[in-house]
Amino acid sequence: MKNINFEENINLSNYTTIRVGGFAEYFSKPNNAYEFINLIKWSHLKNQKCRIIGAGSNLLINNILLKGLTICTKKMRSIKIESHSGIVLAEAGVMLPTMSNMLAKKGLQGGEWTVGIPGTVGGAICMNAGSKKLSLANNLLSVQVIDTKTLKIFEIEKQDINFQYRYSPFQENNLQIIRAKLRFEPKGNIEQLLENTKKNLKEKTDTQPYNLPSFGSVFKNPTNTYAAKLIEELGLKGFQIGGAEISTMHGNFIVNNSCADSKDILDLITVIQQKVLQKKGIYLQPEVRMIGFDYP
Numbered sequence: 395m396k397n398i399n400f401e402e403n404i405n406l407s408n409y410t411t412i413r414v415g416g417f418a419e420y421f422s423k424p425n426n427a428y429e430f431i432n433l434i435k436w437s438h439l440k441n442q443k444c445r446i447i448g449a450g451s452n453l454l455i456n457n458i459l460l461k462g463l464t465i466c467t468k469k470m471r472s473i474k475i476e477s478h479s480g481i482v483l484a485e486a487g488v489m490l491p492t493m494s495n496m497l498a499k500k501g502l503q504g505g506e507w508t509v510g511i512p513g514t515v516g517g518a519i520c521m522n523a524g525s526k527k528l529s530l531a532n533n534l535l536s537v538q539v540i541d542t543k544t545l546k547i548f549e550i551e552k553q554d555i556n557f558q559y560r561y562s563p564f565q566e567n568n569l570q571i572i573r574a575k576l577r578f579e580p581k582g583n584i585e586q587l588l589e590n591t592k593k594n595l596k597e598k599t600d601t602q603p604y605n606l607p608s609f610g611s612v613f614k615n616p617t618n619t620y621a622a623k624l625i626e627e628l629g630l631k632g633f634q635i636g637g638a639e640i641s642t643m644h645g646n647f648i649v650n651n652s653c654a655d656s657k658d659i660l661d662l663i664t665v666i667q668q669k670v671l672q673k674k675g676i677y678l679q680p681e682v683r684m685i686g687f688d689y690p
């Protein structure tokens with residue numbers, strides 16, 4: 395099998411936006427879909443567990459040695475944009491802010507809101523990333539996937555994917571996203587699109603702690619209310635465990651004050667859940683994906 399390059403004992407805190415993580419026994423950053431598929435085939439052949447991470451912007455990874463192969467897709471950055479039809483073919487590792495700016499420059503409308511989400515296309519589809527009423531699934535036509543158990547590669551149409559609020563079946567099944575086909579509205583006003591993209595980024599940086607390590611919203615919003623509002627009403631902003639702190643800027647963000655470890659963060663998540671449940675009667679479900687924990 396050609397092009398199998400991996401490193402050993404890699405510190406994953408360098409690959410998560412919260413700057414926390416354990417060590418990957420084997421770690422690889424494929425340059426393209428071909429290398430990605432070969433790595434998955436290799437782990438199958440060698441009977442190694444295989445996990446995929448994108449930009450690590452929604453991950454809490456336990457401070458342990460993670461057995462098997464961890465593949466980071468961030469170097470799979472090939473993107474083709476057809477200006478006249480609005481069709482975009484993006485490899486899983488294309489970053490949303492990059493794609494958002496490219497779309498605006500080509501006059502394609504509908505991706506301006508994604509500029510402030512520091513994740514990859516694959517991660518965003520898996521998480522069904524969104525903002526207000528918008529989500530990337532709205533623009534999705536289909537995904538090409540590989541089944542890590544059977545090694546079959548196939549295309550799934552958007553209508554056959556059961557997307558829900560911050561949920562997709564890719565969070566549970568054996569399918570890993572290789573690339574995605576999306577469609578945005580062509581013939582938009584480029585100046586206006588660039589302006590809106592800039593405005594959206596400013597809105598995020600003005601209201602969220604962008605300069606500090608975090609993983610975005612920690613909890614999903616419960617029906618009819620906001621997790622941030624519930625946390626703020628309990629006066630929890632600024633509350634800390636070890637190096638982990640509930641952001642003073644946004645109640646649904648936990649920030650790493652440089653020395654947090656995964657236990658500090660998990661303990662803080664648990665304390666917030668307990669307090670909100672006790673005082674408000676609402677269970678906050680984490681949006682963040684946990685790796686290497688016995689988390690329910």
Ligand SMILES: Cc1cc2nc3c(=O)[nH]c(=O)nc-3n(C[C@H](O)[C@H](O)[C@H](O)COP(=O)(O)OP(=O)(O)OC[C@H]3O[C@@H](n4cnc5c(N)ncnc54)[C@H](O)[C@@H]3O)c2cc1C
Pocket residue numbers: 411445446447448449450451452453467486510511512513514515516517518519520521522523524525564565569570571572602603604608609610611683
């Ligand atoms: C400052 C900040 C702001 C944020 N704002 C938002 C926001 O407005 N809206 C929002 O929805 N989220 C937001 N997030 C969270 C996060 O950026 C998104 O969920 C993002 O889409 C995750 O992408 P990722 O590449 O970082 O995925 P990762 O965090 O690396 O992984 C998340 C999940 O996706 C899976 N995955 C990754 N790649 C693939 C693949 N190729 N195939 C199958 N599964 C895959 C992983 O296994 C994991 O389960 C924010 C985060 C930060 C740090």
